[in-house]
Amino acid sequence: NDAFGTAHRAHSSTAGVADYLPAVCGFLVEKEVSIMGKALADPTRPFVAILGGAKVSDKLNVINNLLEKVDTLIIGGGMAFLAAKGYSVGKSLLDNEKIDYCRDMMAKAEAKGVKLLLPVDTVVAADFPNPIDADIAVKTVAADAIPDDMEGLDIGEETRKLFADAVKSAKTVVWNGPMGVFENPTLAQGTIAVAQALADSDAVTIVGGGDSAAACEQLGFADQITHISTGGGASLEFLEGLELPGIACLQDR
Secondary structure, eight states: OOOGGGTTSOOTTTTGGGGTSOOOOOHHHHHHHHHHHHHHHSOOSSEEEEEOSSOGGGGHHHHHHHTTTOSEEEEOSOSHHHHHTTOOOTTOOOOGGGHHHHHHHHHHHHHHTOEEEOOSEEEEESSOOSSTTSOOOOEEEETTOOOTTOEEEEEOHHHHHHHHHHHHTOSEEEEESOSSOTTSGGGOHHHHHHHHHHHHOOSEEEEOSTHHHHHHHHHTOGGGSSEEOSOHHHHHHHHHTOOOHHHHTSOOO
């Protein structure tokens, strides 16, 4: 099996066949597991993780697992953490039912001495762009001053500097999820800034699959990153600390 991107699914082609035949991996799966495995199990420190994406709810278990391992955790997507701090987030996409969980994660970070970085400013617009790459009027406001009739769609300039500075001092960086609506040129600046920070870094830099991998490819940073995962859901579950069926069934190397 050399398909890391489907290793998190217990399908006949990933796990079922191992009940009947010897199961080994190819070089790609070996590379995925060894590079990401070392980053999580024995990282060169400081270890910085960056999580983005629109829905924090998809990454809550990842956050919980990474807080056991990282020195700094950067949250650049989703508004639930800002809401958990008591900020108004206007019309932004918000997982209301996850706000208490975010508060718990903030308390856990403090208890463990993990630096938790959240946006300090936000690029806002009256509506989501339609079509997604359409021209859009935006302005930048403080993270605690998002107008009620606007929604946050990217991190602001001060936040880009804050996140880039955290990456500069790191020796291992894992990034999963864009900072904003990177498909829109006006709203891609936060994601570009993070990709640029990773590209400029001397650290081991790992980009989880999915949107953040696509962003690195589209923006031309791919050849300056140590490892870009081929698995979106698989890399996310790996970061979550879950056992991947397509990996667990392999013969002991």
